[in-house]
Amino acid sequence: MFDTLVQDFEAETGHSAQVNFAGSALLARQIELGAPVDVFVSANQQWMDHLEAVGRVDSANRFPLAGNRLALVSSFPEDKSREVETVLSSLEAADRVAMGLVAAVPAGQYGKVALEYLGLWGDLRDRVVQMDNVRAALTLVHLGETRLAVVYETDAESQPDVFLVGLFPPESHPRIEYPAAAVGQSPTKATLDFIVFLQSDATKSRLEQFGFGPVKP
Amino acid sequence: MQNWLSPMEWQAVLISAKVAFWATLAITPMAFLTAYALVRWEFPGKTILNGLAHLPLILPPVVTGYMLLLLFGTQGFIGGWLQDIGIVLAFRWTGAAVAAGVMAFPLMVRALRLSLEAIDIRLEQAAATLGASPIWVFATVTVPLMIPGLLTGTILSFAKALGEFGATITFAANIPGQTQTIPSAIYALLQVPGQEDAAARLVVISVSIALAALFLSEALARRAHKRLEGL
Numbered sequence: 017m018f019d020t021l022v023q024d025f026e027a028e029t030g031h032s033a034q035v036n037f038a039g040s041a042l043l044a045r046q047i048e049l050g051a052p053v054d055v056f057v058s059a060n061q062q063w064m065d066h067l068e069a070v071g072r073v074d075s076a077n078r079f080p081l082a083g084n085r086l087a088l089v090s091s092f093p094e095d096k097s098r099e100v101e102t103v104l105s106s107l108e109a110a111d112r113v114a115m116g117l118v119a120a121v122p123a124g125q126y127g128k129v130a131l132e133y134l135g136l137w138g139d140l141r142d143r144v145v146q147m148d149n150v151r152a153a154l155t156l157v158h159l160g161e162t163r164l165a166v167v168y169e170t171d172a173e174s175q176p177d178v179f180l181v182g183l184f185p186p187e188s189h190p191r192i193e194y195p196a197a198a199v200g201q202s203p204t205k206a207t208l209d210f211i212v213f214l215q216s217d218a219t220k221s222r223l224e225q226f227g228f229g230p231v232k233p
Numbered sequence: 234m235q236n237w238l239s240p241m242e243w244q245a246v247l248i249s250a251k252v253a254f255w256a257t258l259a260i261t262p263m264a265f266l267t268a269y270a271l272v273r274w275e276f277p278g279k280t281i282l283n284g285l286a287h288l289p290l291i292l293p294p295v296v297t298g299y300m301l302l303l304l305f306g307t308q309g310f311i312g313g314w315l316q317d318i319g320i321v322l323a324f325r326w327t328g329a330a331v332a333a334g335v336m337a338f339p340l341m342v343r344a345l346r347l348s349l350e351a352i353d354i355r356l357e358q359a360a361a362t363l364g365a366s367p368i369w370v371f372a373t374v375t376v377p378l379m380i381p382g383l384l385t386g387t388i389l390s391f392a393k394a395l396g397e398f399g400a401t402i403t404f405a406a407n408i409p410g411q412t413q414t415i416p417s418a419i420y421a422l423l424q425v426p427g428q429e430d431a432a433a434r435l436v437v438i439s440v441s442i443a444l445a446a447l448f449l450s451e452a453l454a455r456r457a458h459k460r461l462e463g464l
């Protein structure tokens with residue numbers, strides 16, 4: 017997804033950009049310790065807040081890039097026509113739910129809040145298989161190792177032969193937003209161009225094309 | 234010490250110790266057999282066995298973990314069969330032990346192989362000419378001469394099992410109280426800003442366990458050496 021955005025940007029402006037993909041925690045630590053990075057895009061508000069607190073990101077150059085929704089996916093085709101809450105409250109003894117780490121990975125943190133909101137966490141907590149990232153949770157459903165996984169809507173759409181049960185109600189968890197920001201106190205012209213590009217309509221339609229929701233003001 | 238660590242961290246320490254202990258114990262006989270076959274026997278497919286034994290050393294740990302999931306998961310070829318007889322590995326501490334054992338296996342094989350290759354075959358021949366049966370030669374000459382290698386292999390494997398992360402998290406997940414070992418707990422702690430102190434405590438414990446095991450094995454190796462020279 018981000019690769020495509022970068023290609024669009026390079027075609028439009030003639031600048032060239034290098035992308036380094038990794039988890040938010042690792043990238044934020046690298047940035048905090050002075051890694052030569054111009055723009056940071058994260059799925060994790062906590063780490064962006066942290067970089068702001070240590071002065072590596074200026075709040076003036078920070079903006080929400082995209083939104084997402086939390087989804088329940090299943091390896092059982094029949095779950096497709098059932099409701100999220102029905103599926104989660106009528107599990108068999110051996111059924112498990114894969115999630116990102118509920119204490120550390122954003123999708124896991126949102127998922128735990130959502131399950132608590134629905135009053136299901138107490139019953140489900142012992143069935144939860146926590147993985148180091150949300151894609152690994154999705155893979156477990158893909159392999160049929162767990163019946164269910166709590167993932168992002170965009171993940172659910174990206175993986176064939178994984179069945180989307182449904183989305184969690186938006187009010188069940190904090191709004192999911194991916195923050196982006198220019199790194200450092202005095203961004204270069206090229207960096208600012210990229211920031212402008214990321215907030216453009218062209219980027220918005222690209223993001224929608226990949227299933228990312230709009231950002232609410 | 235129990236107040237020093239949170240219950241979650243304390244559990245991770247216990248699980249790590251349990252996983253590393255059983256992983257090391259379980260692979261010792263298998264690694265011994267593999268090393269013995271590679272050094273002493275001639276058979277077709279020897280190169281393949283050698284390659285397979287070293288595979289976990291070469292592959293990225295997440296790939297090894299993923300292969301374990303494909304083989305030993307509930308939907309896996311071997312995992313499905315094990316489940317029928319009541320053994321479930323995926324997402325249990327036993328699965329973490331399997332992952333740690335597989336990752337440590339090549340280290341154990343290498344150490345045993347080296348010690349076996351270093352044995353002067355004439356010592357065994359001499360024992361045989363003096364009337365010892367092959368089993369007696371094996372038990373009273375070969376195995377005692379391998380003790381330093383056995384100790385090295387054990388300590389290397391234990392250390393590897395204690396620090397294993399990639400294959401463990403892929404195959405056994407990161408479930409607090411069940412499969413969350415010290416490395417996976419450290420990883421989880423480092424994902425959230427401001428938890429560096431807790432992570433540092435676990436690092437200190439991890440290093441202490443590994444060093445204690447190292448000193449113990451060094452002491453045992455010295456004793457074994459003295460006894461061998463005394464013979």
